[in-house]
Amino acid sequence: MKKIELRIFPGRNVYIHRPAALLLLDLEELAGKESRDIPGFNRALLQLLPGLKYHGCASGGKDGFRRRLQTGTYLGHVLEHVLLELQELLGLNARYGKTRGTSQWGVYEVVFECPCVEMASMLVDVGLELIEALLAGYPYDLTGALGRLRKHLAAVDLGPSSRALWKAARKRGISVRRIGEGSLMQLGTGCFQRRIQATLTDRTSCLAADVAGDKELTKSILRAAAIPVPRGQIVYSDREAVRAWRELGCPVVIKPCDGNQGRGVSLNLNSPQEILIGFEIAARYSPRVLIEEFIPGRHFRLLVVDGQLAAAAERIPAHVVGNGYDNIGALIEQVNSDPRRGEGHEKPLTKIVVDDIVRAVLARQGYSLQSIPAAGTLVWLRDNANLSTGGTAVDVTQQVHPQVAATAIRAARLVGLDVAGVDVVTSDIGLPLEGKGAIIEVNAAPGIRMHHYPEVGVERDVASQIIDSLFPPGTPSEIPIVAVTGTNGKTTTCRLLAHVLRQCYNTVGLTSTSGIYYNDQLLVAGDTTGPWSAGVVLADPLVEVAVLELARGGLLRGGLAYDTCDVAVLTNITEDHLGQDNLDSLEDLMWVKSLVLESVKPGGYAVINADDGPSVELLAQQKSNVILFSLQADNLSVRRQLGAGGSAVLVRDGQICLAEGDRLEPLLAVDAVPVTFNGRASYNLANALAACAALWALQVEPNLIEQGLTTFLPNEEHNPGRQNLITVGKQPVLFDYAHNAASIQAVARLARSLTTGQVLGVIAAPGNRRNSIIFAAGEAAGRGFDRLFIKEDRDRRGRAPGEVAEILRQGALAVGMSPAAIQVCLEERTALWAALATAQPEDLIVVLYEDWEYTNSLLAELAQQAPHGRQAYAIAGSL
Incomplete structure (x- = not known):
């Protein structure tokens, strides 16, 4: 078995609305071999992973997968369930899986839910390793594999x-x-x-975090504000440490001046030898060592969030309790076996690490790791009570004296922290601090495990309080998102939307087939219709609204970059891209596009083309609000929608109208929208209706919609590469991106309406389409144009030179175009020059490009040889 490709879906995707991964797997010599045909395989698999017995499957029942093993299933399906079970053993809740074949023999798509997508690659490696070992009849070290997986999970997952x-x-x-x-x-x-x-x-300033990190500076600020803190000083050598201890004249604490999480801290030291050891330990973490008076009492952590006490916990230092027969080392191992304990911050509690501090604390009590304490005897392992050094916590939020709470809040404010962990030592947290305790530290970035997972007491959801401090109730967190998908018309619809929205927002983020734009500024050129480019826009604090073009490829390869959108627009669905990405039917394309409609947030809107049959079929699945758009006022779906009190945007008597129930409000005349070419470009009229519907859903004022639609021009500034009418010399040329039968037919119809002469087509088709789709494009071109100049894309997508051109030629011939009217010029420059040389002044040349920048540069070059150069063409009636 061989891993061909692994796709990661961090969020919503066509398979499941949760994180997942897709493995493209080649079974190689195991193709066609079923589990029942492999002696001993099923038994060995279920013995190694007994949880598989309880996996459901498409066959139904709690033991569906076990029954599939017995009746026979392919190894891709087996791997799917192994990957799910491995995650179950890691404590990850992964339930969804799906395996299906592809057009290539022995190659399968294995989809599996993966809550921590950073684990996907290693999970696949372990899964393949496990199955291959069983196939070879070798024992598999599952314990070791799970150990590696757990270690990796701890490294990549959130704590x-x-x-x-x-x-x-x-x-x-x-x-x-x-x-x-x-x-x-x-x-x-x-x-x-x-x-x-x-x-x-x-909101936490770097300055405040730096102040909190300097423990002596923090104390000086608090001391100046009359807040009780321990006396102390900074030392740089063991000799200075001993002298400082003598000057203080009391037991002391020694710790790194800028340490954290209890590292290098030694408490209650009161002899020269202890001072020397404590200094040596602290100096490992910082050259500046703080020595301060030891405040006797219990250790408490008060969490302050946005000027309020969020929670309080008593922190209990790491310890063990004797049982009369195990030594302290063994007792520590028993404590560390608690499943709640992990390495570092990976779990609610941290494993106890035996180090010099532990040995020193034990020695002070007369113990060593080999000592066997009596049953019930409590043995302290550390003096400090940090959870990160193995401590535990008891919730005491309700016991905190108001004066103590007020002092902690003031301390956080003085240091400048919006979220602070204030460490208090006192004998009783229910009494004022005066003379009985002190604040020993104020910490930036405090851990909150102790409040969410106390060993005793109420769990405090302080995380929600922190989130509420960043987003007070009623505060927006998401910018408006309009997601546009479909086969044809996506780019123009997106550009229309962005153009209108610039009247309402300072910065509009747009992703499209031509690049990422902020208003009119091009940030990234190229086809940017996938999740990466959407993520670029959504991650920028400058962007106030996002218009995202979402193409099939991006949806299949990476899913969605957002969780929910305000408006989803479906322009149409036609038989383009069949044969790619394991898509074999129109229903497959509908399944892909439906993901965008499913992502509409509660209260949001789906905008759907009522004139497009496949799009209308998706209406029944829609759970959000719907606005239909149609070129026909009497469209049956629209009539039903309005009859039920719904909304639609439609054309009636030459007017674009907003309709809701029995109310109809004319917005503007079709002829007033330049991209419709006075209504001749019906497909652009449909795009304008889709944009109107989306803007209406966003509650954009009708006058702004009208103003935007009337000022959006089919030129290189507003809609580059889409219906751009220019002249090369005196010859009119219409530029467009049409590349399938439906779009070629629509552009040819527009071109026919713009000229009294002949319409010449300079055409090509992407080589990664099925032959039937390329042939259909040739048929559409043969019907729509009077003469054809067939070129090929520079990127032939794996096709032989001339192969695509010949399929297009055959398509045109099939609908009756004369062979004499077809000229094959594989190189684009040659095709353009041939068309320009052939055309009469009254003719119109339609150029369907692969790369707008490249074709544009060729036309500019050819225009230099023409007497009038290259110019934009005025749009008014016919040519």
């Missing part, structure tokens, strides 16, 4: 604190996007977004 914040944001309906491989997250989109890394928010 408990960040995961709690993620869940809190999603509970509020706020989108979350992970940035990079750490814990930095983007909450929301565009100009409304906020960023957070663990509990460090984008």
Whole structure:
């Protein structure tokens, strides 16, 4: 078996609205071999992974997969279930899987839900390794494999604190996007977004975090504000440390001046030897070592969020309790076996690490790791109570004295932190601090595991409080998103939308087949209709509204870059792209495009073409509000929609109208919309209706919609490469991107209406389409044009030279075009020159391009040889 390709879907995708992955798998010599045909395989598999016995399957029942193994199933399907079971053993909730064949023998698509997509590649490697071992009859070390997987999961997944914040944001309906491989997250989109890394928010200033990181500086600020803090000083050598201890004249704490998470901290030291050891440990983490008086009492962490006490916990230092027969080392191993404990911050609790500090604390109590404490004896392993060093927590939020809470809030404010962990040592948190305790630290980016997962007491959802501080109730988190999909018309519809929306918003982000734009500024050139480009727009704090063109390829290869959209537009669905990406039918294309409609948020709108049969079929699946658009006022679907009190945008008596129930409001005349060429370009009229419907759904004022539609021109500034009418010399040329039968037919119809002469077509077709689709394009060209100049794209997509051109030629001949009217010029320059040389002044040349920039440059070059150069053509009636 061989892994060909692995696609990652971080969010919604055509298979499932949750993170998933798709493996393109070649079974090689195992193609066609079923599980029942492999002696001992089923038994070995179920013995190794007994959980597979309870997997459901398409055959139904809780043991559906087990029965499929017995009756026989291919190994791609087996791998799917192995991948799901491995995730179950890792504690990941993955349930969905689907395996289907492709047009290539032995090659399968294996789709599996993957909550942590960063694990997908390693999961596949382990799954293949496991199956291949069983096929060879070798024992497989599942324990070792799971160990490797767990280690990788701990390294790439979010920790408990960040995961709690993620869940809190999603509970509020706020989108979350992970940035990079750490814990930095983007909450929301565009100009409304906020960023957070663990509990460090984008409101936490670098200065405040730096102040909090300098423990002595923090103490000086608090001391100046009459807040009780321990006495102390910074030292740089062990000799200075001993001298400082003597000057303080009391037990001390030694810790790195700029440390965190309890690293290098030693408490309650009161002898020269202990001071020397404590200094040596602290100096490993910082050259600046803080020595301060030890405040006796219990350790408490008060979490302050946005000037309020969010939670409080008593922190209990790491410890074990003797049982009378195990030594302390064994007792530590038993504590660490608790499934809630993990390495670092990966789980609610942290495993206890035996180090010099643990040995020193044990020695002070008269113990070593080999000591066997009596049953019930509590043995402390550390003096500090950080969860990151193995401590536990008890919730005490309701017990905090108001004066203590007020002091903690003031301390956070003085340091400048919006989220702060204030460490208090006192004998009783229910009493004022005066003379009985002190604030020993104020921490930026405090951990919140202790509040969400206390060993004793109430779990406090402080993550939600942090999210609420960033997004107070009623505060927007998401910019408006309009997602446009379909076969033809997407780009023009998107450009129309962006043009109108620029009247309402300062910065409109647009993705399209021609690039990523912010207003009129081109950021990235090229076909940018996938999730990456959408992510670029949604991640920029400058963008106030997003218009996203979503093509088939991007939807299949990466899913959606957003969670939900405000408006989804479906222009039409035709038989383009069949034979690509395992799409074999119009129904397959409908399935892909329906993902965009399914992503509409509650209260949002789906805009659907009522004149397009496949699009109308998707109406029954739609759960959101719907606005139909149609060129025909008496369209049956529109009549039903309006009869039920719904909405539609339609054409009646030459007017574009907004209709709702029995109300009809004329918006503007069709002739007033330049891209319709006085109504001749029916497909652009449909695009304008789609844009009107989407803008209406966004509650854009009708006068702004009218103004936008009347000022959007079919030229290189507003709609480059789409119905651009220019002259080369004195010869009119119509530029367009039509590349399938439906679009070629529509452009040819427009061209015919614009001239009294002949219509000459310079055409090509993408080589990655089925022969039948290319042939149909040739038929459409043969019907629509008087003469054809057939060229080929520079990127032949795997076709032999002349192959696509011949299919187009045969298509044109099949509908009766004379062979004499067809000229094959494979090179585009030659085809353009031949058309220009052949055309009469009253003729119109239609150029269907592959690369607008390239073709445009060729025409500009050819225009230099013409007496009047290259010019834009005035659009008024016929040529």
